[in-house]
Amino acid sequence: MKVSVFYDSKSNNTKQCAEWICEGAMSVEGVEAKAFNIAEQMDEVAEAFGKDSKCIIIGCPSYGAQMTPNMRNFLFSGLKSVEPAGKLAGAFSTEQFSHGGSTLVIQSIQVSQVTSGMLVYSGGGSKGMPVIHLGPVAINNNVEKFNGIENYKDNFIVYGKRMAEKACELFK
Numbered sequence: 001m002k003v004s005v006f007y008d009s010k011s012n013n014t015k016q017c018a019e020w021i022c023e024g025a026m027s028v029e030g031v032e033a034k035a036f037n038i039a040e041q042m043d044e045v046a047e048a049f050g051k052d053s054k055c056i057i058i059g060c061p062s063y064g065a066q067m068t069p070n071m072r073n074f075l076f077s078g079l080k081s082v083e084p085a086g087k088l089a090g091a092f093s094t095e096q097f098s099h100g101g102s103t104l105v106i107q108s109i110q111v112s113q114v115t116s117g118m119l120v121y122s123g124g125g126s127k128g129m130p131v132i133h134l135g136p137v138a139i140n141n142n143v144e145k146f147n148g149i150e151n152y153k154d155n156f157i158v159y160g161k162r163m164a165e166k167a168c169e170l171f172k
């Protein structure tokens with residue numbers, strides 16, 4: 001069972017979160033998870049891995065409380081190359097200010113996933129603590145000194161595990 005994580009990232013916060021999701025997904029027996037930067041790594045290897053994946057998770061920083069232009073382009077074109085229809089889908093985001101931007105980014109990605117025929121999932125409150133409503137968010141420490149993405153590491157690992165478990169349940 002393969003799980004793909006496609007992300008946009010310039011300063012590596014979202015990349016780090018993508019790697020934590022892979023770590024959590026790979027804690028599930030029989031799961032192979034890989035993360036790909038949509039601006040730098042969308043080659044034949046990434047496309048083939050994405051096509052073979054039953055679960056596709058997408059991550060993006062908040063830019064002005066919206067997804068990045070790279071991600072918008074990816075959702076309209078690159079995503080098709082991994083044949084998303086019928087696959088399990090999830091979304092996550094990173095941001096600098098804890099005031100809603102990433103939530104909107106996750107919602108926007110999930111709208112694209114639904115309209116691509118994907119099965120959007122997070123686990124929500126059904127899995128106990130931590131409750132992850134739409135998808136995990138990490139806030140960096142650029143401005144809010146009490147924040148930092150390391151604070152959110154465990155949420156991303158558990159989210160990756162929950163997504164992989166659901167993919168196995170649905171598709172194995």
Ligand SMILES: Cc1cc2nc3c(=O)[nH]c(=O)nc-3n(C[C@H](O)[C@H](O)[C@H](O)COP(=O)(O)O)c2cc1C
Pocket residue numbers: 008009010011012013014015061062063064065066094095096097098101140142
């Ligand atoms: C052009 C630009 C716009 C941004 N706008 C916001 C914003 O509106 N709200 C916010 O919380 N963070 C904003 N950020 C900060 C990023 O969302 C945050 O640093 C994120 O973790 C970057 O992800 P990355 O390290 O994976 O590139 C912005 C960053 C850039 C470069």
